[in-house]
Amino acid sequence: MRILLVEDNKRVAELVQEVLQAQGWATDVANLAQEGQGLLESFPYDLLVLDLGLPDGDGLALLRHLRQAGSKLPVLILTAKDAPEQRVEGLEAGADDYVVKPFHTGELVARVRALLRRAKGEASNRLKVGRLELDLELRRAWWEGKAVQLSGREYALLEFLALHPEGYYPREVLLEKCWPGEACVEPRTVDTYIRYLRRKLADEAIETVRNLGYRFLG
Numbered sequence: 618m619r620i621l622l623v624e625d626n627k628r629v630a631e632l633v634q635e636v637l638q639a640q641g642w643a644t645d646v647a648n649l650a651q652e653g654q655g656l657l658e659s660f661p662y663d664l665l666v667l668d669l670g671l672p673d674g675d676g677l678a679l680l681r682h683l684r685q686a687g688s689k690l691p692v693l694i695l696t697a698k699d700a701p702e703q704r705v706e707g708l709e710a711g712a713d714d715y716v717v718k719p720f721h722t723g724e725l726v727a728r729v730r731a732l733l734r735r736a737k738g739e740a741s742n743r744l745k746v747g748r749l750e751l752d753l754e755l756r757r758a759w760w761e762g763k764a765v766q767l768s769g770r771e772y773a774l775l776e777f778l779a780l781h782p783e784g785y786y787p788r789e790v791l792l793e794k795c796w797p798g799e800a801c802v803e804p805r806t807v808d809t810y811i812r813y814l815r816r817k818l819a820d821e822a823i824e825t826v827r828n829l830g831y832r833f834l835g
Contacts, residue, residue, distance in 0.1 A: 618641070618642045618643065618663045618664070618733060619642070619643045619644075619645070619660070619661070619662050619663055620637055620642050620643070620644045620645070620662060620663060620664045620665070620666060620729070621644075621645050621646075621647065621653060621656055621657060621660075621662045621664075621665050621666070622634060622637070622644055622645065622646045622647070622666045623646075623647045623648075623649075623650065623652075623653035623665065623666070623667050623668060623671065623676065623679070624646065624647075624648070624666070624668045624695065625648045625649065625668060625670075625671050625672050626668070627648075629668075629718070630646050630648070632722075633666065633695070633725070634646055636722045636725065636726060637666075637726075637729065640726055640729075640730075642663075642729075645660070645662075648671075648672070649671060649672060649673045650671045650673050650674045650675075650676060650678065650679045651673055651674075653665075653667075653679060654679055654682065657683065657688075657690075662690060663690075663691070663733060663736065664690065664691045664692075664693065664729060664732055664733060664736070665683075665690055665691070665692045665693070666692075666693050666695050666729070667679065667680060667692055667693070667694055667695065667712075668694075668695055668696055669694060669696040669698055669703075669707065670696065670697070670698070676694070676696070677706065677707065677710050680692055680694075680707075680710045680711050680712060681710050681711065683711065684710070684711035689736075691713045691732040691733070691735070691736045692711065692712045692713055693712070693713065693714045693715070693716060693728060693729060693732060694707045694712045694714070694715045694716070695716050695718065695720070695725070696715075696716075696717065696718060697717065697718040698717075713732055713735075714728050714731075714732060714753075716728060717794075721780060721781045721783075721784075723780060723781065723782075723783070724780040724781060727744050727753065727780055728753060730744075731744070731753045731754060735754065744779075744780075746779045746780075746782060746833070746835050747834070747835020748760055748761045748818075748819075748822075748835055749775075749779055749818070749822070749833075749835055750762075751775075751776055751779060753776070756769075756772050756776075757772075758772060758775060760817070760818045760819070760822075765817050765818065766817075767814075767817065768813075770795065770796075770810060771810060771813055771814060771817075773795045774791065774795045774807075774810050774811075774814065775814055775818075775833075777791065777794050777795055778791075778823065778831065778832070778833035779833050779835070781833075782832065782833045782834075782835065784832065785826055785829035785830040785831065785832045786830045786831055786832070787829070787830035787831075788804040788805075788807040788808070788830070789804065790830070791807045791830075791831065792804060792806075792807060795807075807831075811823055811825075811831060821834060822834060822835065
């Protein structure tokens with residue numbers, strides 16, 4: 618598998634390249650949209666990881682150029698632009714998935730792997746974390762092999778916690794990640810949804826630590 622990363626931040630580019638190559642995926646880096654377009658025209662890539670804010674233009678212009686040319690290359694947007702309307706714009710321009718900075722490397726790898734599987738025609742986009750399985754494309758969940766019926770918000774919260782099992786996350790962070798742009802939502806809403814998830818999974822599936830926040834145990 619060969620991946621192209623178009624990212625102008627040197628530190629982020631080095632991190633992402635190191636993470637992807639550790640998975641066995643050859644990864645080239647372009648710092649400019651024009652450079653990325655040249656590489657895409659010269660080499661057969663399996664996936665494009667694309668930043669939106671580039672020195673020589675908007676990454677969406679590169680994405681639209683690809684799609685207008687008929688390219689079916691899977692594209693994962695990696696950007697700090699996290700407003701709901703910006704996500705919608707990126708997906709409507711032809712992106713297959715969207716990861717917001719700052720990101721967890723485990724989430725990035727999981728989403729890249731899911732896109733690569735889909736591109737190869739494999740039916741499953743499931744990710745297994747302990748007793749939990751998630752389908753990142755269909756947004757479905759299974760606990761101990763049994764399907765779990767979740768609302769859209771419940772799934773978003775569970776997916777975030779499951780993809781970031783190494784840390785504790787306070788209500789404020791979970792609100793920012795799972796209720797983006799909804800400033801009127803009370804922090805205690807997170808507690809309510811955690812209770813919903815525990816009822817549907819298991820009490821011990823999500824740990825609470827005072828002054829630290831919540832963590833998924835699986």
